[in-house]
Amino acid sequence: MTQIRNDLRNIAIIAHVDHGKTTLVDGMLKQTKVFREGAKTEERILDSNALERERGITILSKNTAITWNDIKINVVDTPGHSDFGGEVERVLNMVDGALLLIDAVEGPMPQTRFVLRKALELGLRVIVVINKVDRPHARVEEVLNETFDLFIELGATDEQAYFPVVYAIGLDAVAGYEADNLAEDLTPLFETILKEVPPPEIEPDAPARLLVTTLEYDNYKGQLGIGRLRSGTLTRGMPVVRITPNGERHSGKLDYLFTHHNLTKQDVDVVHAGDIVAFGGLPELGISDTIAHPDVTEPLPAIRVEEPTVRMTFGVNTSPFAGREGRAGWGTSRRLRERLYNEVRHNVALRVSEGESSERFIVSGRGELHLGILIETMRREGYEFEVSKPEVIYHEDPATGQMMEPVEEVHIEVADDSSGIVFEMMGSRKGKMLNMRNQHGTTYLTYLAPTRFLLGFQPQFLRATSGMGQFHSLFYDYEPVIKELPPQRSFGSLVAMEMGTATGYALSHLQARGTFFIDAGVEVYEGMVIGEHIRSEDLDVNLTKSKGLTAVRTKNYADEVRVKAARTMSLDDWIEFMADDELLEVTPESLRLRKRILNAEKRIKDRKGKEKMLSS
Structure with missing residues (x-):
């Protein structure tokens, strides 16, 4: 028998990237007295990941909970970029409603369409928040009409299309029912959430069932699973069964049980249906696993996400500098395989398969940014590896x-x-x-x-x-498939001819050949790409040549060697610049581009062999 749990609301905040989700959550947290008076807080509190702060985007979904008028509101902050749509698709399974933030100038944007479609398919009650109404050129009425058109276009039901609207300035943490008459705080937003988002329907007397939607790792408690308890009650220490999506059953016990409160997890002994729960103690967990009372035989429906569209090859670093900069022992194929397959367990939009050899793995994701964030994360953890140019999946x-x-x-x-x-x-x-x-x-x-x-x-x-x-x-x-080829890189690569240290003398004589990616004093190896050639073909250059010493003193002997500053390349820049016959060497300290075949003579033979095959 189902009941309504009126003391709880579960909502997600969804929007296009940079429309102000995380900033609005900051205001909600501060106004519900999460922090003591005068406490110093950072902006974008939930963007705790270093990469999120650097790039100014949300990458991982976050859970928090606030209390307003004695009603607990579980809030899930979601990514706005479609490359991280797997995060959105997972967490929307835990909530009953969503706040859809829309910029008052930009209006509905592409990721707005993506996240809204997912929310409507799940039948969620959507509250539209038109944010940043104080911006110059704000188009409040037009944006509202465009949003309504988008709801209709995406197949919203009559009830979903009749959505409540709140106007807000997230940065100032104020909201109102009219764009030109905002309250002094976010009270109108909280009131709308409590009024419009349905409380969870629960089956308190049925056996406990929970679908794992997020995984976390704690240094002391190990792997933690997060999900919404659909029915029944969970207690600390109770025996449970873990049912995988394909029906495998594994017995275990709940050693830890938490609920979210403000920015922390609270240890609890009992959790009731409807709440979002974190738990630990099971030796293995995976997204879409069902955690249930031992009497339960059928798993809950698994989370389905859209297929990846882009892939790259990750492999063991094979450059002459391999093993110099990564953590000791972290550059092996065993370590790399373990790390990539562990990523798949919680990054549901990612796919990993074995490559052409035991040291290579094909990693498929939603886009270049999705894969780029994985590369940067592994690099910061201490891994050393090489990656290929991205390619689409047909x-x-x-x-x-x-x-x-x-x-x-x-x-x-x-x-x-x-x-x-x-x-x-x-x-x-x-x-x-x-x-x-x-x-x-x-x-x-x-x-x-x-x-x-x-x-x-x-x-x-x-x-x-x-x-x-x-x-x-x-x-x-x-x-x-279109038969034509994409626009190719119009400039070739400058490639080092031999191992050694680049000298200012050599660079000064070669700078007319193109733009350098390195400065004097940097170690190079044969086959390493050190710059961009001014012509379309590659050019092998000697960077280690130095001025010959003689006893002759000339007027210009002491003239300074002037070399243009090297071009600074980010990970995104390297991925864009990389050619099909090149690999990117990734270490915690460096990013180096290199040819797949390091030896110049072998590269020429390989190219001629391919040309001969094509002509025949």
């Missing part, structure tokens, strides 16, 4: 046998005077324009373009628009 249409490739829906926001270069760049990438509008000196463009043609496009786009353009893409569908 599908075969079962009905026609035709090869299909992923296509992205691209949304671009750029100043009017930069729109010409964007038209040209998207045209060369087979983009089909769907929509264009101009407003307040800004051009908004919508395209469909093959994912294959967009790999490495974002850094080029930012350079072309002087860093002022906004580029967002969202998986659209699979379409027949």
